[in-house]
Amino acid sequence: QVQLVQSGAEVRKPGASVKVSCKASGYTFTTFYIHWVRQAPGQGLEWMGIIRPSNERASYAQKFQGRVTMTRDTSTSTVYLELRGLRSDDTAVYYCARDPGTSSSWFDPWGQGTLVTVSS
Amino acid sequence: IQMTQSPSSLSASVGDRVTITCRASPRITNNVNWYQQTPGKAPKLLIYAASSLQSGVPSRFSGSGSGTDFTLTISSLQPEDFGTYYCQQSYSTPYTFGQGTKLEIK
Numbered sequence: 001q002v003q004l005v006q007s008g009a010e011v012r013k014p015g016a017s018v019k020v021s022c023k024a025s026g027y028t029f030t031t032f033y034i035h036w037v038r039q040a041p042g043q044g045l046e047w048m049g050i051i052r053p054s055n056e057r058a059s060y061a062q063k064f065q066g067r068v069t070m071t072r073d074t075s076t077s078t079v080y081l082e083l084r085g086l087r088s089d090d091t092a093v094y095y096c097a098r099d100p101g102t103s104s105s106w107f108d109p110w111g112q113g114t115l116v117t118v119s120s
Numbered sequence: 121i122q123m124t125q126s127p128s129s130l131s132a133s134v135g136d137r138v139t140i141t142c143r144a145s146p147r148i149t150n151n152v153n154w155y156q157q158t159p160g161k162a163p164k165l166l167i168y169a170a171s172s173l174q175s176g177v178p179s180r181f182s183g184s185g186s187g188t189d190f191t192l193t194i195s196s197l198q199p200e201d202f203g204t205y206y207c208q209q210s211y212s213t214p215y216t217f218g219q220g221t222k223l224e225i226k
Contacts, residue, residue, distance in 0.1 A: 035215075043162065045206055047156075047215040061214040095162055104169055105210035106153040109161035 002026040004034075004096050004111035008073040011117045017084040022096035027031045029077035030054040033099040035107055036070065036081045047090075050099070051079055086118045121148060121209050125218030133226045138194040140221045142207035145159040147187040154183055154192045156205040156218075166205075167192060201226055 009020040022034065049060035051070040055058045058070040064083070070117040079096060092112045097107035123142045132138050150170035155163035165174045165222065167183035170190060180195045194201055202225045207218040 044220050045208070045215075047218040050213070057211060063214075097162075101168070101210070104151045105153075105215065106165055106168035107163070107208075108165035108168075108174065111161050111165075116210070 002109055003100065004098060004109060006094075006096060006111040006114045009115040012086050013117065014087055014118055015120055016086050016118075017082060018116050019080055019082045020094050020096075022079045022081070022111050022118065023078045024079070024087065024098070027098075029072075029074060033105075034070075034072075034079045035097045035099055035105075037095045037097060037107070037110075038114070039095070039113075040089070040092040041093075048081070048094075053079060067111060083116075086116075088118050091118045092116060121146065121211060121216055123207055123209055123216050123218040125207055125221055127173050127221060128219065129222040129224070130226050131224040132197050134197055134199060136197045138201075138223065140192045140205055140207075140223075141156050142185075142190045142192075142218050144188050144209055144211075148209050148211035150186045151209055152183075152190045152208060153208045154181075155206045155208065156201075157206065163206065170197065181220065197225065201225070 003025050005023045016022050030053045035050045051058040053072045067084050069082045095110050097110040099105050122145045152170045154167040157163040159182050166178045182193050184191050204220045204222045206220050
């Protein structure tokens with residue numbers, strides 16, 4: 001079955017960087033886009049950006065431009081989210097999600113989430 | 121694009137019909153999806169493209185709407201339907217979500 005498995009929880013100090021992984025299985029990795037969405041504690045969902053695994057082209061929400069990079073490794077069917085210059089308000093659960101849409105976009109399935117805690 | 125979801129919370133009994141609405145500004149054709157999230161879990165896709173039921177999702181869930189006003193309906197509420205529901209627009213990036221509706225089972 002289609003599955004996205006993310007890396008484990010991370011703790012970072014303010015100003016540091018973090019890199020979260022998302023390993024895909026159960027389908028042809030290069031066929032579908034992957035999105036990243038985050039959720040701060042007790043808050044709603046926030047879209048961060050999208051990567052096309054076939055050519056590694058990515059598009060980011062303006063809020064994160066300059067601080068975020070999405071990459072992929074086709075040999076391991078893994079996408080990565082790197083966030084730099086971490087602040088306390090970056091503390092959140094970060095999700096990857098596949099986009100199976102054709103004429104539009106939707107997210108299914110989602111990874112299990114990775115908690116990133118930013119604290120001094 | 122702003123997605124305004126209502127109500128922010130509701131409490132209903134098993135067997136009730138439940139409706140959650142989402143208003144888009146500006147209008148966005150039918151590019152709206154609905155998700156359910158239970159505590160400690162990732163969101164789960166219920167409805168895509170406003171009215172298409174995701175495979176494996178019970179038929180008591182349905183979606184409707186186009187343009188600015190969208191609705192998620194649960195025809196007969198079941199105990200496992202508790203959680204927070206989110207609408208999301210995929211008309212243009214940045215893709216945005218409603219603020220969520222927390223559904224409690226009485």
